Every structure is written in structure tokens, then in C-alpha cells.
Amino acid sequence: MFQHIEAFAGDPILTLNEQFAADPRADKINLSIGVYLNDEQRIPLMGAVAAAEVRLAQSINPHPYLPMAGLPAYREQSRRLVFGEGQGERIATIQTLGGSGALKVGADFLKAWFPQARVWVSDPTWDNHKGIFGGAGFEVGTYPYYSPATHGVAFDAMLAALRALPAGDIIVLHACCHNPTGADLSQQQWRELALVVQERDLLPFFDIAYQGFGEGIVEDAFAIRYFAEQNIPLLVASSYSKNFAIYGERCGALHVTGKDADEAQKIFGQLQSAVRKNYSSPPAYGGRVIATVLEDQQLRAQWEAELTAMRVRMKQIRSELYAQLKAQLPGGDFEYLRIQQGMFSFTGLPVAQIRKLRDAHGVYLIESGRVCLAALSSAGVAPVARAVVQVMTEN
Numbered sequence: 001m002f003q004h005i006e007a008f009a010g011d012p013i014l015t016l017n018e019q020f021a022a023d024p025r026a027d028k029i030n031l032s033i034g035v036y037l038n039d040e041q042r043i044p045l046m047g048a049v050a051a052a053e054v055r056l057a058q059s060i061n062p063h064p065y066l067p068m069a070g071l072p073a074y075r076e077q078s079r080r081l082v083f084g085e086g087q088g089e090r091i092a093t094i095q096t097l098g099g100s101g102a103l104k105v106g107a108d109f110l111k112a113w114f115p116q117a118r119v120w121v122s123d124p125t126w127d128n129h130k131g132i133f134g135g136a137g138f139e140v141g142t143y144p145y146y147s148p149a150t151h152g153v154a155f156d157a158m159l160a161a162l163r164a165l166p167a168g169d170i171i172v173l174h175a176c177c178h179n180p181t182g183a184d185l186s187q188q189q190w191r192e193l194a195l196v197v198q199e200r201d202l203l204p205f206f207d208i209a210y211q212g213f214g215e216g217i218v219e220d221a222f223a224i225r226y227f228a229e230q231n232i233p234l235l236v237a238s239s240y241s242k243n244f245a246i247y248g249e250r251c252g253a254l255h256v257t258g259k260d261a262d263e264a265q266k267i268f269g270q271l272q273s274a275v276r277k278n279y280s281s282p283p284a285y286g287g288r289v290i291a292t293v294l295e296d297q298q299l300r301a302q303w304e305a306e307l308t309a310m311r312v313r314m315k316q317i318r319s320e321l322y323a324q325l326k327a328q329l330p331g332g333d334f335e336y337l338r339i340q341q342g343m344f345s346f347t348g349l350p351v352a353q354i355r356k357l358r359d360a361h362g363v364y365l366i367e368s369g370r371v372c373l374a375a376l377s378s379a380g381v382a383p384v385a386r387a388v389v390q391v392m393t394e395n
Contacts, residue, residue, distance in 0.1 A: 012127070013366055020364050028362035029380050034179070036213075036242055036310060036343065036374040044245050044310070048303035052292035056285075066281045068272040070095020070253075074287040077294035078253035082208065082221055082238050083228060089261040091228075092268035094254050094275065095282045099209045099239030100128065102254035106205060106235050107136035108274045109256075109267075110170060117203070120165065121172045122146075122158075124368060126179045129172055129207070143171070145181070148348055151336035152183045159196055167201035175236075176220035177210035177342025180370035184214065184341060190223040194230050204232065209239040212307045213314065213374075214341045228257055240290055242343070243307055249286025314343065317373050317381065324385035332392065343374040353391040361387035 013032055020030045038044045069075065079093045096102040110117065119133040122145035134140050143165075144157035162171060178184055185193065197204055206224050214220045227234050236255040241247040254271065258264035275281070293299045322337040336345050347369045349357075357363040363384055365371050376384065 016364060016366060019358075023362060025362045027383065028364070029376070029384060030364045031371045031373070031375055031384070032364045032366045033372055033375055034343065035247065035372070036245065036314075037377070039313065039377045039379075041375075041377055043247070044306075046245050046303060046306045048293045048299045048306060049244055049246060049289060051299055051302070052289045052296075055292060056288055063284065066095070066284050066287070068094075068275045068281050069268065070282045071284065071287040071291060073291040073295060074251075075253065077291055078238060079255060081211070081217070081294065082224055082236055082253075082255060084218070084221070084225055087228060087257075090258050090264045092256045092258065092264045092271055094268070094271050095287055096237075096252040096254050096275075097279060097282055098241060098250040098252040099207065099237050100132065100252070101250065101279075101282070102237035102239070102252040103129070103132045103205075103207065104136070105271060105274045105278060106237060106254050106256070107133050107138065108278070109271055110203075110205075110235075111136045111138060112274070113270070114168065114170070114203070117168050117170050118166075119170045119172060119205075120162075122174065122178070124180055125172065125174075126207070133172070138170075145178075146183055146346065151339050151346070151348075153185055153189070155185065155189050155192075159193065162193075162196050162202065163200060165200060165202060168203065170203045170205055171197070172205050172207060173223070175206045175208035175211075175223050176214040177344070178340075179209070179342075180344050180366075180368055181346040182336070182340030182342050182344045183346070185223070187222055187226075190226055194227055194232060197227070197232055198230065203234070205235040205237070207237050209237075210242055210342050211238065212243045212304075213311055213343060216311075217304065217307070231259070233257055233259070240286075243310075244290060244293070244303070246286055246289065249289070250283060251286040251290055314374050315341075317376050317378070318345075320378065320381045321373070321376070321385060324381055325388060328385060328389045329392065332389070337373075343372055345371050345373055347371050347388075349388075349392075356391045356394075357387055361390070363387045 016032045075093045119138040119140045120143050121129045123142035143161040144154045147154040211220045238253045240251040256267045318337045325334045349369050351367050354365050
């Protein structure tokens with residue numbers, strides 16, 4: 001019956017992590033994963049999260065299903081975190097199985113109600129964007145995004161491509177901390193992009209997986225809030241894996257803005273229908289932890305302080321690595337470390353050098369050239385810099 005089924009080629013990042021785990025070298029360094037590690041190379045247990053868990057453990061209750069849309073308190077706090085105060089009556093929000101689940105439910109919703117639309121993602125983008133939207137039945141194309149020459153956004157080329165799209169097409173946008181490049185639009189560029197979206201009647205779908213890792217909670221949500229203020233219909237997939245360090249609990253949310261409360265209610269019903277066809281209802285525990293943190297003023301302040309410390313550490317690692325690389329190779333182009341932000345940077349290293357980093361030095365990057373700086377410790381900066389300079393200067 002199953003003889004025609006082909007072997008799964010594997011996910012390139014997960015496969016690389018398996019190779020890293022099997023590597024016997026004690027000094028190996030894994031910069032391929034999309035996970036924040038502290039300077040002791042561990043996923044942190046945030047104090048605010050731990051305090052919320054202790055509080056929940058003091059009240060032992062049964063474990064019923066959540067509603068299809070998820071925990072009401074979680075949904076409300078998620079909406080406020082992304083959109084700020086106000087506009088709540090015209091935003092449909094549901095709790096999802098992580099950010100990936102938000103993208104999947106959103107893709108299914110869009111395919112049901114915009115079946116002729118095409119989806120456009122940045123070049124490059126997170127690989128699973130193509131998989132999720134393609135799996136929902138969409139034709140997926142790309143628009144120009146990254147400029148190797150400037151290490152930033154190829155904004156003119158991006159706008160020109162979007163101006164040529166048919167009305168009603170869907171564009172996937174990274175709200176902050178672009179994955180994999182770390183190159184983000186400025187606030188002025190977001191304003192210009194909003195005008196193009198309105199002129200062309202495009203439907204933006206924002207992915208915000210790293211809120212608070214770029215410039216701050218409010219600053220990182222600028223594009224979403226600005227588009228919403230301009231009454232542009234939009235979708236948002238948000239994730240709390242990174243900024244709460246609560247990866248395994250699969251906590252995300254999907255938000256869709258309507259023109260008014262009546263339209264939002266209809267959208268809300270259809271989102272629940274999409275959830276029912278996928279997984280019926282989300283898991284409860286992580287949602288309760290996050291809602292507890294965000295509803296309590298003291299825990300919220302503690303969480304924000306811890307998130308700020310994580311962001312500052314990533315910026316410090318960038319600064320230290322840049323200084324080491326420039327000291328060892330003054331003529332090298334390492335400006336990407338100072339321009340890009342968030343967990344990731346795009347090194348521009350060719351595949352041959354990336355493989356040499358892995359094979360000769362035990363430094364693991366994915367072959368696109370993306371490096372996860374959030375996984376680098378202060379002690380690892382010097383050996384990584386030496387390895388990079390060595391592979392760049394070898395014949």
C-alpha cells in the first residue's frame with residue numbers, strides 16, 4: 001500500500017542540529033538553531049514565567065478543553081501586546097499552536113475566502129512560510145527583499161515588485177527582526193510601504209515571532225500598529241516561544257482586523273471553523289502562564305525587564321563579534337553585524353566557507369549564511385571570530 005511513498009529529505013536546520021549533536025568535539029559551537037540561549041548556553045527560565053507557574057501550581061484544577069478560540073484572558077492580552085490599547089472591537093484574535101499554527105490557520109482561512117489570491121514572501125524568508133502557504137493550496141512567489149551590497153533591505157526593488165502585483169494578492173511581511181537576514185525596514189519605509197499596500201489593494205500578513213528582541217515591545221510592533229491605524233485590513237501571526245522562552249508549550253496567536261465589530265465577529269467565527277478542522281482547540285497550560293504574567297502588573301514589569309536584558313545581551317554579542325572580526329581582518333566587511341538586528345544576521349559567506357567552518361572548526365551555520373547570534377556566548381566570540389577570519393583568508 002505505501003510502497004510509492006518517498007523518503008522525507010529532512011529539514012535542513014533540524015538535520016544540521018542532529019549532525020551537531022553527533023559531533024564529538026568539545027569546543028563545537030552551534031549557531032544554526034533559532035533559539036535564544038543565555039551566556040551559560042541554556043534556554044533561560046524567565047523569573048516571571050517561573051513565578052506564574054508557582055502561582056498556577058498552588059491551585060490544582062481539572063483539565064478541560066479550552067474553547068476553539070482559546071483562553072479569553074490570553075487572547076485579550078495577546079491583542080494588547082501586538083496592537084496596544086484600543087481598536088479591540090474590530091480585531092478577531094484566537095489562541096494558536098505557536099506562531100506556526102497561527103500561520104497555518106490564517107492560510108486556511110485565506111484559502112477558503114480568497115481562493116484566487118497568490119501569496120508572496122520575501123526573498124529570502126523563513127523556509128516554512130513557503131511550506132505552510134503552499135500546503136494550504138496557494139501558489140507562492142517571492143518579492144525582492146535583501147541587498148547583499150548594503151546588508152539591508154532592497155527597498156526600491158521591493159516596492160517596485162509589490163506595485164506590480166494584482167489587487168487582492170497576499171504579502172507576508174516580517175514585522176521585526178527579519179528571519180533569516182536581520183534586516184528590517186525603517187519606520188519611514190513602513191509608512192511608504194503602507195501607501196503601496198493601500199494603492200494596490202494588497203492584503204498584508206505580518207509574522208511577528210520576536211517582539212521585544214529588536215528595539216523594544218512597542219517599537220517592534222510599529223508596522224502592525226501603523227497599518228491598523230491606517231485602516232488597512234491585515235492578519236498577524238504572533239509567537240511567544242522566544243520572548244517568553246516557553247518554546248515547548250506552543251503559544252501563539254492569530255489576529256485579523258475587520259472594518260468594524262460586526263465584520264470582526266464574522267471573521268472570528270470563520271477562524272474558529274478553521275481551528276476545528278485542524279486541531280479543535282489549543283493547549284491550555286502555556287496560555288495560562290502567559291496570561292498570568294501579562295495580567296499581573298508586577299509580573300509584567302519583571303518580564304519586560306528580563307526581555308530587555310535578553311535584547312541587550314544580543315546587541316552586546318553583536319558588538320563584541322564585530323570588534324573581534326575587525327581587529328583580526330581590518331579590511332573585512334562585517335557591517336551586517338551593526339546594521340541588522342534580532343536573533344539573526346546574514347553573513348554573506350559562501351557555502352564552501354560555511355562547510356569549512358563546520359568541518360574544520362566545529363562552528364555550525366546553515367548554508368544560507370544565516371547565523372544565530374542569540375546562541376553565541378561571550379566565551380564563544382573569540383573562537384568564532386578566529387574561525388571566520390581563517391576560512392575567509394584561506395586560499
